[in-house]
Amino acid sequence: MHTIRFSAILMILLGLLSSCDKVINLKLNNSGPQTVIEGTVSNEAGGAKVSISQSQNFYDETSFTGISGAQVTVDVDGTVYNFDPTAAGVYQNSTLIGVPGHTYHLTVKLNDKTYTSTSTMPQVVKLDSIYVVDDEFGTNKDKTKLRVATVKYQDPANEQNYYRFIEYIDGRKEKSLFVDDDEFTNGQTVNSRLNFSNDNDDPAREIRTGKQLMIEMECIDAAVYKYFFSLNSNSTGSGNSAAPSNPTSNITGGALGYFSAYPITRKTITVPAN
Secondary structure (H helix, E strand, C coil): CEEEECCCCCHHHCCEEEECCCEEECCCCCCCCCEEEEEEEECCCCCCEEEEEECCCCCCCCCCCECCCCEEEEEECCEEEEEEEEECCEEECCCCCCCCCCEEEEEEEECCEEEEEEEECCCCCCEEEEEEEEEEEEECCCCCEEEEEEEEEECCCCCCCEEEEEEEECCEECCEEEEEECCCCCCCEEEEECCCCCCCCCHHHCCCCCCEEEEEEEEECHHHHHHHHHHHCCCCCCCCCCCCCCCCCCEECCCEEEEEEECEEEEEEECCCC
16 A cells, blocks of 8 residues: 555645655655646546645645636547636536546646646446554554554456545545555455644644544546655655656646546445544
């Protein structure tokens, strides 16, 4: 399991990448603002959404800066879906629901520039169950043993699969990003921990008895996985490396970001007592 902590809409704001094996700290140099596009099509209503913003430097503390005035469409099987602005920099289509196996073509026209991307929605791999285990090495500041969410699913044999997991505690989205592939688990039953570093000792991020734990599992394509995984590009793991290159975007035309068509499943449990 590869665990990446990053601010998804501000691609160059990466500060920490943590995995099951190591923690990699990245230092980013300041750079000029760039257009950032995040596009998704899911197999659920409301999952067709594109956010367009301006990138910010690593030490900037300001929030999402949406860019208005874009023309956004997604073409699938010859049908073109227009995305309407719903907020500054946010564009949505309420009728487009993705279907596994189909290929989706994104086009964004903005300020005389055109950005495009393509994503094929993988087949559904169901999240079978989720459960909680003790972290053998982690404790919070009051020396209470930390607990970790674990996902269980059956990876299909004879094909490459890529996954993204999103964790919610009492409805609060965990800011870490979890991605995985089946390089070493092809065709196996997988039990994978969603490890991350609660470096600021925020109790709202801790998995405690009685809290509601929800995990969303997205099946993503290879290009989207490569984008997320490449966030640790050029890092030595020591935190002393030069500024890494931007993540490997699957969007053409010079924008940062990604476009992902994915099916999603989810599970929710009430965290039991130890």
